[in-house]
Amino acid sequence: MSAKSSSVSGVSMKEQPSNPTQEEEDLWWLQALQNGDEAGFNYVYERYRRQIYSRVYQVLKNHEDAEEASQNTFMRIWQRSHLWDPRIGKFSSWISKIATNAALDILRKNTKLRSRERLAYGDEDGEEMLHRYPDERPLPDELLEAEERMNLIVESLEMVQKENHREAVKLRHLKEMSIAEIAEAMGQKENTVKVWIHRGLAEWQKILRRRGLSPNDI
Numbered sequence: 001m002s003a004k005s006s007s008v009s010g011v012s013m014k015e016q017p018s019n020p021t022q023e024e025e026d027l028w029w030l031q032a033l034q035n036g037d038e039a040g041f042n043y044v045y046e047r048y049r050r051q052i053y054s055r056v057y058q059v060l061k062n063h064e065d066a067e068e069a070s071q072n073t074f075m076r077i078w079q080r081s082h083l084w085d086p087r088i089g090k091f092s093s094w095i096s097k098i099a100t101n102a103a104l105d106i107l108r109k110n111t112k113l114r115s116r117e118r119l120a121y122g123d124e125d126g127e128e129m130l131h132r133y134p135d136e137r138p139l140p141d142e143l144l145e146a147e148e149r150m151n152l153i154v155e156s157l158e159m160v161q162k163e164n165h166r167e168a169v170k171l172r173h174l175k176e177m178s179i180a181e182i183a184e185a186m187g188q189k190e191n192t193v194k195v196w197i198h199r200g201l202a203e204w205q206k207i208l209r210r211r212g213l214s215p216n217d218i
Contacts, residue, residue, distance in 0.1 A: 021185060022177070022181060022184065022185040023185070026047070026091070027086065029043040029044065030044065030081075030084070030086070030091055033077075033078075033081045034081045034082050034084070041074075041077075041078055044074075044077065045074055048092070048095060049070065049074075051092070051096075051174070052070050052073050052074070052095065052096075052099045053066055053067075053070045055096055055099045055100065055103070056069035056070055056073065056099050056100075056102060056103040058150065059100065059103035059104070059107065060103050060106060060107065065103075065106050065110070066103075068106060069099065069102040069103045069105075069106050070099075070102075072102040072105070072106075073095065073098050073099045073102045076098050076102065077095055077098060080098075092174070149213065152211060152213060153208065153213060154174075156204060156207045156208050156211060156213065157169060157170065157174075157204055157207075159207050160200050160203050160204055160207070161203070162196075162199075162200070164186070164196050165196045165197075165199050165200030165203065166200055167186065168182060168186065168193055168196040168197045168200055169196075169197055169200035169201055169204060171185065171186075172197050173201075179193055179194060179197075182197075
């Protein structure tokens, strides 16, 4: 792959290092994405598609809507990748915001559609339709509540005392990395990583209970 200059980070694209760490590999492909390289986009898609789908599904509670929101999220990532700067924040946090906004857009669209249906069929027929075909997707106030709950869950993870336990859980449950990938990234044996994840997860769940949250939300 030929080298190109990154328009955002100020770092010129270099040849991919041999035996890169996970962080180095991520940054290299993200710079490729910023330069319009489809291979960079494909890497980002494979690495984050499950995380993005999970994020939007938590908001929309509907598979078809979540699929649409995921597609819209990746389209925006492709179009706006030049706006992300690694010196300002994590890429995973940036795309999480894009995914949330994509889910909100679909929720607003669905809300407007339901309003038009009520106008078209009249109040009585509209009530009849809502009764026969209930829409289980959350309303805007429920969406806000869900977003606040998710923020509390992430904040609770930061309260896990041992850093190695906390980081191992983050890599496993937020970045959805395999045990082997985590072991390589942290320079530890897989059995050690498994112990760290188990202990970190147990502490995280205790923290959630103390804060009145359900461990099932993880």
